[in-house]
Amino acid sequence: RRRREGEPPLIKGYLPFLGHAFEFGQDALKLLTKLQNKHGDVFTVLLAGKYITFVMDPHMYPAVVKHGRQLDFHEFSDQMAPASFGYPPMRKFSGMGEQVQRSFRLLHGDHLPALSKTMLRNLLQVMKHHFRSDQGPGAWQESGLYEFCHRIMFEVSLVTIYGHQIDTREDLEHLRDKFEKFDSMFPLLVARVPIWLLRKTQTVRKELISHFHPQRMAKWDNPSEFIKHRSEILHQYNTLGDLEHAAHHFAVLWASVGNTIPAAFWVVYYLLSSPEALSTVRSEIKAVLGLEDKQLSFSEDFTLTHEQLEKLTYMESALNESLRLSTASMNIRVALEDFSLRLDAKKSFNMRKGDTIALYPQSMHMDPDIYPEPEVYKFDRFLEDGKPRMEFLKNNKRLHYYLMPFGSGSSMCPGRFFALAELKQLLCVLLLYSEIELLPHAPLKLDMSRSGLGILPPTKDVQMRFRACNFEPEE
Numbered sequence: 001r002r003r004r005e006g007e008p009p010l011i012k013g014y015l016p017f018l019g020h021a022f023e024f025g026q027d028a029l030k031l032l033t034k035l036q037n038k039h040g041d042v043f044t045v046l047l048a049g050k051y052i053t054f055v056m057d058p059h060m061y062p063a064v065v066k067h068g069r070q071l072d073f074h075e076f077s078d079q080m081a082p083a084s085f086g087y088p089p090m091r092k093f094s095g096m097g098e099q100v101q102r103s104f105r106l107l108h109g110d111h112l113p114a115l116s117k118t119m120l121r122n123l124l125q126v127m128k129h130h131f132r133s134d135q136g137p138g139a140w141q142e143s144g145l146y147e148f149c150h151r152i153m154f155e156v157s158l159v160t161i162y163g164h165q166i167d168t169r170e171d172l173e174h175l176r177d178k179f180e181k182f183d184s185m186f187p188l189l190v191a192r193v194p195i196w197l198l199r200k201t202q203t204v205r206k207e208l209i210s211h212f213h214p215q216r217m218a219k220w221d222n223p224s225e226f227i228k229h230r231s232e233i234l235h236q237y238n239t240l241g242d243l244e245h246a247a248h249h250f251a252v253l254w255a256s257v258g259n260t261i262p263a264a265f266w267v268v269y270y271l272l273s274s275p276e277a278l279s280t281v282r283s284e285i286k287a288v289l290g291l292e293d294k295q296l297s298f299s300e301d302f303t304l305t306h307e308q309l310e311k312l313t314y315m316e317s318a319l320n321e322s323l324r325l326s327t328a329s330m331n332i333r334v335a336l337e338d339f340s341l342r343l344d345a346k347k348s349f350n351m352r353k354g355d356t357i358a359l360y361p362q363s364m365h366m367d368p369d370i371y372p373e374p375e376v377y378k379f380d381r382f383l384e385d386g387k388p389r390m391e392f393l394k395n396n397k398r399l400h401y402y403l404m405p406f407g408s409g410s411s412m413c414p415g416r417f418f419a420l421a422e423l424k425q426l427l428c429v430l431l432l433y434s435e436i437e438l439l440p441h442a443p444l445k446l447d448m449s450r451s452g453l454g455i456l457p458p459t460k461d462v463q464m465r466f467r468a469c470n471f472e473p474e475e
């Protein structure tokens with residue numbers, strides 16, 4: 001490829017085909033910052049056979065998001081998702097993509113309270129199980145914090161979204177183990193390494209998919225409206241086989257826990273690392289719920305209305321701050337035609353049909369002009385005079401987008417409101433029912449090898465200890 005007049009600077013790197021893929025895979029933010037310093041806010045770089053144009057200035061993000069007619073997200077996702085999860089592209093089935101998009105409404109708005117209620121019931125049940133110690137009530141247990149969040153969020157999300165399953169807890173542990181194995185290879189699948197080259201991953205994926213066989217799912221108790229409706233949509237297409245149905249459901253499982261698990265880890269980790277944040281958020285929960293000095297026991301019931309969740313403004317700020325520090329998603333669009341992409345009053349670039357355009361919001365989240373001391377966790381960063389802060393500036397100009405863990409425009413995560421409710425509920429239950437402390441550890445690092453895929457996990461787990469307050473053992 002040669003750069004044509006009016007196109008962004010073209011960076012091919014030294015390696016034919018691969019270009020800068022290795023550096024991108026090791027630390028995307030570092031590479032993109034280096035290229036931005038050298039070539040400006042917009043450039044095209046070769047990454048493993050693909051030319052991707054990055055728009056780095058967040059003031060230009062709205063222009064990219066608004067070009068919905070020429071810049072499409074589903075063109076990309078309909079290639080990536082089938083290759084990763086093993087179902088045929090939706091565009092082959094007339095109307096399926098549109099119906100699936102419409103079904104996302106079942107994840108928010110009026111449907112959210114019921115989903116959150118089921119989630120809380122399941123969360124309490126699963127937590128109660130994990131907090132029961134063999135050493136008797138009041139005894140401390142130790143675990144890796146990541147491991148702990150993985151266990152809880154996987155099981156609770158699974159049963160909330162798909163319903164209670166006939167399997168034993170041991171079966172669920174096997175399923176979780178397979179999910180972890182698949183997820184660890186996910187970056188390779190997204191990089192389009194064919195699954196047949198990854199034999200073990202192929203086997204694990206088959207097993208995970210078969211868990212969602214329609215005949216099995218038919219026996220599960222109380223699935224969410226979202227999943228019931230998705231099954232109805234899939235059943236309209238009689239050329240779609242049972243295992244292809246199952247692969248669709250498996251993809252939704254990944255979407256609903258792949259990011260929620262690492263997000264839960266960082267939210268809890270940062271709170272436990274900051275005594276001021278912890279005590280402020282704990283007091284806020286107690287004040288909003290009218291519990292004052294009370295510590296709850298797992299035998300006591302607990303409800304949390306949507307209005308109460310919304311009043312937890314310190315918690316929400318702490319949550320946003322954790323997402324800011326840990327997210328590294330990439331917003332990808334594909335040009336549907338040759339056109340001129342106008343980014344501001346002075347800049348526009350020619351794009352070719354089929355070109356990929358990307359936003360990489362981690363560079364905005366770590367920009368010291370927008371977020372002073374960007375590496376530091378400041379739990380109240382997203383508050384101003386006790387209210388949610390909406391104004392963030394770059395070059396003294398207000399930013400339209402300043403926090404993007406859930407993507408933007410047409411590819412914005414449809415599960416974002418549910419995800420925030422889940423994370424808030426997790427914190428409420430942990431802080432009201434338990435004592436939990438981090439054990440001494442070296443500073444944590446983000447696993448940059450998953451850059452571009454969403455919330456990054458830590459490179460290493462951290463040990464913690466926990467116990468229930470006022471635990472009353474069940475007969």
Ligand code: HEM
Pocket residue numbers: 077107161252255256257259260263329330331332405406407408410411412413414415416418419454455
């Ligand atoms: C903290 C947790 C979460 C984060 C950070 C997150 C982030 C994202 C992002 C960035 C995307 C867009 C992907 C892209 O642009 O390529 C996305 C898509 C999606 N998310 Fe989430 N997500 C979270 C939780 C959830 C949950 C709990 C659900 C479902 C219950 C969910 C369902 C989905 C679905 C179905 C899509 C695909 C949408 C489409 O095809 O248009 N997500 N998520």
